[in-house]
Amino acid sequence: MRPLSRRKLLALATGGAIGGGVVASATDGPDRPDALEVDCPDYGEDVTTTACNDHQRIGVTLEPSTTTLSAPGTLTFTLRNRTHRQFKTNWYGWKLHKLVDGDWFYLGPRVVQLPLHPVLPGGTMDWTLSVQPNSDGSDDHDSDEILRQYLGSGTYAFGIDGWPSDGSSDAKTALIETFELEAPDLSLDPPRAVETVEWDESKDGEVLVARTDRAIEGDRPMAYELEVVDSAESTERVILEQVLRDDQFRTVVSLADEYDADRVRLEDDTAGSEPASRFPGVYEYDGTAYRLEMGEL
Known part of the structure; x- marks a missing residue:
């Protein structure tokens, strides 16, 4: 797992947030797609507020580029801070779940680095999820893209958590968006090793x-x-x-x-x-x- 790229670090130093961004009003930004009508997964005891497919244009929001994806393909999630306070999160601390028979199953990441990334007022932070055809390669999570393999068709949830600068890490807010994936069928075969x-x-x-x-x-x-x-x-x-x-x-x-x-x-x-x-x-x-x-x- 590599550190943040020079581009992202420069954006943090000059723009006030990873991924840059300008001050946005409560109505700015691209039109957002309709949300899927499902509940979101539980993010743990330190999360006291959950915004599940919350498409309001106020506060801190997580905006997907689409809610349907065909593999191979990519989907970008943009965190927007429309408040007057910093929002503290971890770019590496995203979570991916799949919904099967009414239950959510955790799919990663397995290991999480622990830097703190403050998103300043008006700032943004991006996660690009790249779903690739199944192979014997491994998943990767570098500074610009999250590569995931072995994902079958179904309903997934992607999200992050964090807290405002005047809040507490023991009372986090989870921002979660669901999406539908169409992908080739998976098979249970032993690795080539x-x-x-x-x-x-x-x-x-x-x-x-x-x-x-x-x-x-x-x-x-x-x-x-x-x-x-x-x-x-x-x-x-x-x-x-x-x-x-x-x-x-x-x-x-x-x-x-x-x-x-x-x-x-x-x-x-x-x-x-x-x-x-x-x-x-x-x-x-x-x-x-x-x-x-x-x-x-």
Whole structure:
């Protein structure tokens, strides 16, 4: 994750806000599209006010360039401060959710830098969300664009939170906008890094063992173990877009499905990469509950 570009830093120093901007009245700015008629996700206990698809032209607002998007494509969200106070937020602190069967599921970002970006009165700040065709590449969040892969068709919510300069970070305002995405169908396939797959019957019944090229060549191999279990109240439901974002989670679940295996062991080396975010725990995906554990080889 790279720092803010020179262009954005220069805008902050000269224009008073990231992305520049001029003083805007309560009626200035482009016409905004109609909002989707859905509720927005919960942003946590420190958020006391939520502006969900709030298209008023007063105060601090988040304005989408459109509420419908086809992949590949981009969608820009513009934060406008029409107040006489600074609005404090974090450009890296956006949130993306997907709505499935009436529930919102968090899709990122996984890691957030923590700089504070004040948006001065009359200032603006932009986020450009770029949805690209599915591939084995990784998501990226640089200083100018948020690249997201593995997003299927459906309803999404993008938002940020912050607080006025005379307010408190314990009483934030969340600004959230929903949009509809049309995208190619997603499929649950193991990443290309899987090198070998074989059955091991030497311990406690049959276990499907997979090894990646990283585990074979790496210095710190880890074991990621999956077991099909009975569903429990503590089970966390996950959707395909979440599964595809964790290489190890994606691998063991996809292999369990492909080989009809109740137990899968993945040997991998993730040194130098982001840690898997789904271990340990019990998760339900597509009607099946899985227990996931990890440990050193």
